[in-house]
Structure formats: structure tokens, C-alpha cells
Amino acid sequence: MTVVLTVNPGSHSLKLHLIDTETEEVLASQTGDAVPDAKSAASVADELIGDTTVSAVGHRLVHGGPRLRSPTVVDDDARKQAQAAADLAPQHVPVTLEILNGMRDRLPNVPHVLCPDTAFHSDLPEIATTYPIPASWRERFGIRRYGFHGLSYAWATSRAASLLNRPASSVSLLLAHLGGGCSVCAVRDGSSVDTSMGFTPLEGVPMSTRSGSVDPGMLLWLLERMPLDEVRDELYHRSGLLGMSSSSGDTRDLVRASAQGDTNAQLALDVFTRRVSQALAAMAVSLPRVDALVFTGEIGWDQPEVRQAICQSLGRLGVPASLPSGNPTTDSVLSSRFAPVPVLAVQPREELQIARETAMATRGRVNTSREG
Structure with missing residues (x-):
């Protein structure tokens, strides 16, 4: 059994799930109503994981910006690219990255995957991505339509x-x-x-x-x-x-x-x-x-x-x-x-889509760990 921990932070909520990716069964879940941060996420994760062996952690990322166009295993470059998109979704991305840092400290020996909400729309045709604004703006600032959810x-x-x-x-x-x-x-x-x-x-x-x-x-x-x-x-x-x-x-x-x-x-x-x-x-x-x-x-x-x-x-x-x-x-x-x-x-x-994408992104490179 391969178990993925999914982390879905909203601007005023936090949802964590443990999912068996072979059966797509939710083994356990926890929801927090307070404004999420790294400390509260770590506390919820500790309670949720217990003795369960976690193979990977999937994080919902509302905005992937121009570079994160598919589920991506986190490294320094992916973290940098996600940070670059923070001002495009200021209610969501900063808290996601704060929680990501805390979770990587909590579970350092398993892959963490950023699952952008924008990835599903990454192949939108140009007619759907282009704003009717000056070309100089589009080129200088990378302004385009991304799509979410x-x-x-x-x-x-x-x-x-x-x-x-x-x-x-x-x-x-x-x-x-x-x-x-x-x-x-x-x-x-x-x-x-x-x-x-x-x-x-x-x-x-x-x-x-x-x-x-x-x-x-x-x-x-x-x-x-x-x-x-x-x-x-x-x-x-x-x-x-x-x-x-x-x-x-x-x-x-x-x-x-x-x-x-x-x-x-x-x-x-x-x-x-x-x-x-x-x-x-x-x-x-x-x-x-x-x-x-x-x-x-x-x-x-x-x-x-x-x-x-x-x-x-x-x-x-x-x-x-x-x-x-x-x-x-x-x-x-x-x-x-x-x-x-x-x-x-x-x-x-x-949560099930995050688990699917995390399993796909980490296929062939998954380790398991209970350690924090």
C-alpha cells in the first residue's frame, strides 16, 4: 500500500487527508477552520499521521505561474518558481509555501509534490490565454490568462x-x-x-x-x-x-x-x-x-x-x-x-486528484518514512 498525505490549504481553512493511492480510499482526514500556518499544519499532520507510513506528500498550489505547468517534485528551483507566483494569488500561495516548508521539516525523507491548480489549463489555446492589452505589457510582465480550480x-x-x-x-x-x-x-x-x-x-x-x-x-x-x-x-x-x-x-x-x-x-x-x-x-x-x-x-x-x-x-x-x-x-x-x-x-x-498527481509525479522515486 502506498499512502500519500495531501495538504490543501485555503485562505481560511486547512484540509489534510491520508489516501491509499492503490484503492483511492481515504484512510483518515482532518480539517482545520482557523487561518492555516506551518505550526497548525504540523500539529494537524502529527495527529493525523500517527504510526502510518507516508510515501509522499502532495500540496495543492493555487497558482503555478508560468513555469510550474504540471505536478512537480519540490526542489530549490520549484520552490523558487512557486514563490515567484505568490503575488498573483496572495491569499493562497504564501500560506501554501509556509506550510510546505514546515512539512518538509516534518517529513524530510519523502518527496513533496506541488500540484498546481493552473496545470489543468496549461495547454489552453492562445485565443483563450491572450488579454486585449498592449503586447509590451504581455511581454514585459508575462501577463496571460492561466485558469484555476x-x-x-x-x-x-x-x-x-x-x-x-x-x-x-x-x-x-x-x-x-x-x-x-x-x-x-x-x-x-x-x-x-x-x-x-x-x-x-x-x-x-x-x-x-x-x-x-x-x-x-x-x-x-x-x-x-x-x-x-x-x-x-x-x-x-x-x-x-x-x-x-x-x-x-x-x-x-x-x-x-x-x-x-x-x-x-x-x-x-x-x-x-x-x-x-x-x-x-x-x-x-x-x-x-x-x-x-x-x-x-x-x-x-x-x-x-x-x-x-x-x-x-x-x-x-x-x-x-x-x-x-x-x-x-x-x-x-x-x-x-x-x-x-x-x-x-x-x-x-x-484530495483524490492531488493523491493521483502526487503518485504519478513520484513514480519510481518514492521512499517511505514516519520520521519528523
Whole structure:
């Protein structure tokens, strides 16, 4: 049995899993709600690992930058390249690298692998990566669209193909990863060909507390009137669903509040679902056909009201306007088998994708260790 420890730090959470890569069984897991750091991660890891022999450690890296384009065994150069991308995802990359350093001290005799969320989109066509800005900016600063949530999309693509009884390399899918961060993606023949997030995880559809795309002229106007740090903080932490509702960034709260007559909560949900529908419709132009619409992420998996509202606006694509109420208990086709475009829900399992990629990256070079 080969056991991989997966480390998935968010801006306000930390998820660790021990996974048997031969069976993809989760042997143990631990979640922390506090803002993660190296010390808390080491404490959680000590409790989780115990006497288990760990063969490798996989770390989710939100932004791989221009050089880390695939799962990469950590060495000094990989660490340097990840650090270079830190200012492109400032809420995520620095804490990942801090935890990586602590884990390498805790488990120095096993390979550590950085699994970039951007890797799934590394072969995006030039038409999808190019911003309409001066060429001098693109060349000087390396500005391009990267795409994110790649670990989630890779897992959801393989699971959707299985549900459709098709090889992953043959499917054309529209996918929506909806959670604390949100994006949509077009997958053609199993590969990403377009996605809504770009240079940073701030672009695209509205999110729990992040704005998504807004008028750049408005930002220039605000920057003449507000400090840069304040604008950045508001866009990342007090916008999106929270900013529109003024009460919560959690769709569960907003659905309950809307049912009780909270018009701001309903407006937030309406704007959110409309923008996601529009983004999915835009993604469809990159596909020769749509074999299925796939929902994943915490909201996509367990918020039927959001799924329903998004689908109601996509009838022109063949997406059924009505879905069953309630949530599935396993990855499922939600729509009727007669629907022109099936609607699927896939449970987000980033930890299993990290374990897969870590096993692939370390194949032939794995040692085992319990030592810290």
C-alpha cells in the first residue's frame, strides 16, 4: 500500500487527508477552520499521521505561474518558481509555501509534490490565454490568462466521463466549480480549452467574498479615491455574495434569508446565478457540442436552488430547465435520460486528484518514512 498525505490549504481553512493511492480510499482526514500556518499544519499532520507510513506528500498550489505547468517534485528551483507566483494569488500561495516548508521539516525523507491548480489549463489555446492589452505589457510582465480550480476540474472531468460511459478523451463538457471561489470551464476531448478565471483568482464570475470581473474603469476611478490596499481587501474579502447581500457569502444563508423576504439576499442569488449562466453560455462557443453540464464545488454539489436557477437560463443550449429537488448522495446524472444535455453533479474531491498527481509525479522515486 502506498499512502500519500495531501495538504490543501485555503485562505481560511486547512484540509489534510491520508489516501491509499492503490484503492483511492481515504484512510483518515482532518480539517482545520482557523487561518492555516506551518505550526497548525504540523500539529494537524502529527495527529493525523500517527504510526502510518507516508510515501509522499502532495500540496495543492493555487497558482503555478508560468513555469510550474504540471505536478512537480519540490526542489530549490520549484520552490523558487512557486514563490515567484505568490503575488498573483496572495491569499493562497504564501500560506501554501509556509506550510510546505514546515512539512518538509516534518517529513524530510519523502518527496513533496506541488500540484498546481493552473496545470489543468496549461495547454489552453492562445485565443483563450491572450488579454486585449498592449503586447509590451504581455511581454514585459508575462501577463496571460492561466485558469484555476484545475484539480477540481480534472477530477470532475474523469468522473463525468465515467457517468456518461465515455472515455475522458472524447467528452466535451461545460463545468461549473462553485464554492468559496467560483469559475466555469469548457473541456473539449478531455482538455481545458477555456475558463472564466485568468491572470489571478479574482477574475470571472462572482464568488463568496470575491467580486469576480468588474469594470476596470471603475477600479481606476476608485484608485483615485481609495488606497490600493483598501481596494484590494474589499475586492477579495467584502465583495461577491457578501457584498451584494450585506449579510453573508454563504448561499445556504442566502437561500434561507430570501425565503423569509430578504430582498438583498435574493438579489445576490439572482446576480450570482445569472453571471454563472452567462459564463457557461460563453464557454459553449469553444465546444463543438455539449455532452453534459457538470456542477461541482461545495455549492455546485449541495445547493439545488443554485443549480436550478442556473439551468433555467440555459435552455437554448439544450439544458433542461427543471431538475429534481434535493441533493444526490453520490456522483449522479440529475436530469432525465432524455435531456438533450444531461446535467451532472460531481462531489468535489480535490484530495483524490492531488493523491493521483502526487503518485504519478513520484513514480519510481518514492521512499517511505514516519520520521519528523
